[in-house]
Amino acid sequence: MRFMRNSVLLLSAVVFLGASAFAAGDTAPGREMARQATKGKELWITADHSKFDALKQPFKSGPEVTKACLTCHTEAGHQFHKTIHWTWLDPKAEKELKVGKGGLVVNNFCINIQSNEPRCTSCHAGYGWKDKDFDFTSQEKIDCLVCHEQTGTYKKFPAGAGNPAPPPGKKFKGNGKFYAAPQWNKVAQSVGRPTRKNCGTCHFYGGGGDGVKHGDLDSSMLKPSKALDVHMGMDGQNFTCVRCHTTVKHDIAGRIYSTPAATERKSLLEDDLGSKIMCESCHSDRPHKSELGMKLNDHTDKLACQSCHIPTFARELPTKMWWDWSAAGKKKDGKPYVEKGEWGKPVYMTKKGDMRWEKNVVPEYYWFNGTIDTITAQTTIDPTKPVLVSKPVGSIEDRNSRIMPFKVHRGMTPYDKINKNMVIPHLFGKDNDAYWKGFNWEKSVTAGMKYAGLPFSGEVGFVETEFVYPTTHMVAPKENAVACEECHSKQGRLEKLTCFYMPGRDASAVVDAGGWSIVLASAVGVILHALGRIFMSGRKED
Template identity: 85%
Template structure:
């Protein structure tokens, strides 16, 4: 009886919410707003940089190119120095807290930049960040080309420390391949507004490989199909990243650690000058049309658009979902080795341990108000539980929070057994203390913590960890959005969110009784109506 009751309630909820079609339709007001926002917005280039004398001089290095850029773009250096792309620190946090990958924040990928700068800063938008002595006040150290060049020949990795090559015009070897130093004049004269290719140079390959970190950002997003992303596809809106990540004085709109992507959820009708980072910016908070759509619109104050419109991530290329550092250090015939599995991705590396990759991953869902809390190597942890090295902030009672999809990367990461804090190992380098050189966790951790100016007991262990990434890209076409029963059923995707009542998922005696009363009353009403018509018809015939 209980099963029937819940099934009926679930069916009623699904029919009521979904009706004959879940999609909003081509004439939905939100879609019209999106079209209006992009109509006639073609960006005309007003300068041909190949004609500038300042860019025709013989360049031998990146800083020389930047110096030439600054002769015209006199304020760009000051502006860029204030951005997170330069500092790698949360501008809202106190400097001593070390919030940001340029500080003391840890993750469960390669853990920390501290003492590993030459490798970690390979895609920093600057030249020469190889240690603490990097001059953050130097404008000539800014790398203008990584964001603006359009030849596609400018490569940062694997030279290290943000440098593209050791010497102009010469071949150099890195990562098992040969590379040529940039043709400085050619790349300098090609500059224009950033494209997906420019942004993807770093953001598609975060963590040292294609799709490693962000489950919704990888090289498939450079020229995505419409099925992969309706906004960025050439057969869709063909958006560049900057269409949504709007930029003012080099400050690019987006979530920054504890800083939400947007405080106000305004549409273009309300503020055409604001950042366009939210779905509501173009689609408004009421994007669905028709009676069914109106019910769907009732969800937008509690459910992020991404939760329904991004059913899975890593749909074309795999993303890393598990990384176990505790298994690193194994050798074959006394030498490090690599094992590759499905998709040609490493499942074991002596340098890094066990790994697991997945495709078409179903997100995990959390209440999210736009801020993420991160821990540093100073934070005291509970090693008896999985350590959330980053976690979304929000609750069902917070009017700014919505249910949001996330990639959760899990693993086993080193920590200080005595002091009970995450540690910073010195991984990269040619010195014997570097883990990838000597494979000694104690020496590597002692060196890394000393470099960061932090205490270390000398006892290294490994703890389960979790790290989150909001899923906001790979927006599917309207025909591929989630069906209502994905959440409104006993197999709900939202089974972990238990602080509220979900029709079709949860049982409640009062609600169940009310639902049965409505169903029975409806049936009785239909029967009485039918009997009444039969009785009246019979009397007329008499």
């Protein structure tokens, strides 16, 4: 039996060597397909907006700029109103469920937008979403500039309900920085295709800080090296976000809560504006070349490319991995305080509680078909075990599922002890009910739930929670891909996925017996062949 296990390990080693041999070359068909798919695809701006009279008029606000934009881009407003960037709701979900961060879905970061809009909508591509009365039908409230301006000077104010900084001539301090009003004509006349900086303005800083949420998206991706990301590396392919996140009628390709990422695994060569993004879009599902490399191709029907090619995330900047709201509220000398730890990141804040940050994090792995299942503040929970406020959907039986790497953010999050559901606290505001003002959980949750139109028993507890983010950025160079033995071993990366047999990790009497049978049959065959040769050799001499 030990011999058989060693044989299995030897086979794994051969596969690993094959992968190394392939890595030494540069002739993989997937790589060639990627070059073909992206060659000559860069779209250049065909208009100099600084010459447009409509953008030379004096502007005093963002909506005035948007109104001028719409005089040429007559359909853009209608298109954008249908996108998740505007609604913050899953367009595929039933409206009454209010699935999305603009609805009742909860996370274990700042929990929910309801009653906290002015702070949360700092990243909304609109102007003035400060409460539930925001006019989602107004085209002039769309913020064209946050995605398209190219001066780098346009900034949303952190608590401005999507508005930029105060009027001209005034400055206002927020998050330790001074914000001045935009030079409207200058930023309006600079517009072009979205860059990393445009996208990163929100997506690098989700959760209120650099690298807080995603782990594979932070400011290090603004000008990354190839070592950090082979696609976006300045010394590599130098892709912008929109190279992969292609767009049709302002609808940007990417994951949406309840919509699978791939039911049809199309190639970008077939459909360059596909609504879903997959590695196969450029690299196909047979990306590895050579006989030994072909063994790696046997993995693509069950293993996401990211599982091997993103060995760790948060490789340059730390990401938040733990947030304990139950510890919030402590003061020093009667005043709120912040305690910083490694990398200058806060490890305790009176406003937010205990936190833990990590770098070079090894992902956790789950079966995933592209759909994320979420819960809302209406969902009944079991507080005796960790609550999965979001979780990947998929299984080994699902043909569209692959083993995928994830960042899993954990924490202690408030819930209703009597009604057994997660709650929505009123965090932001100058009123005493706001937690960040009065530091009273009962008042905060009472106000937040009332605002959302939901019942609350009056008793707040805290439960451990888990929230997942698929890891798809920070793709490492081929030489840094996950080695075979990191999974094909005891206590390897996939030790929690026990629904299948994996050589090098698992033992099976049936497989071992089968292996012994093959070994014995091979040995008998060799012996019989040798005896036959000897016998025939003797007859020739006669």
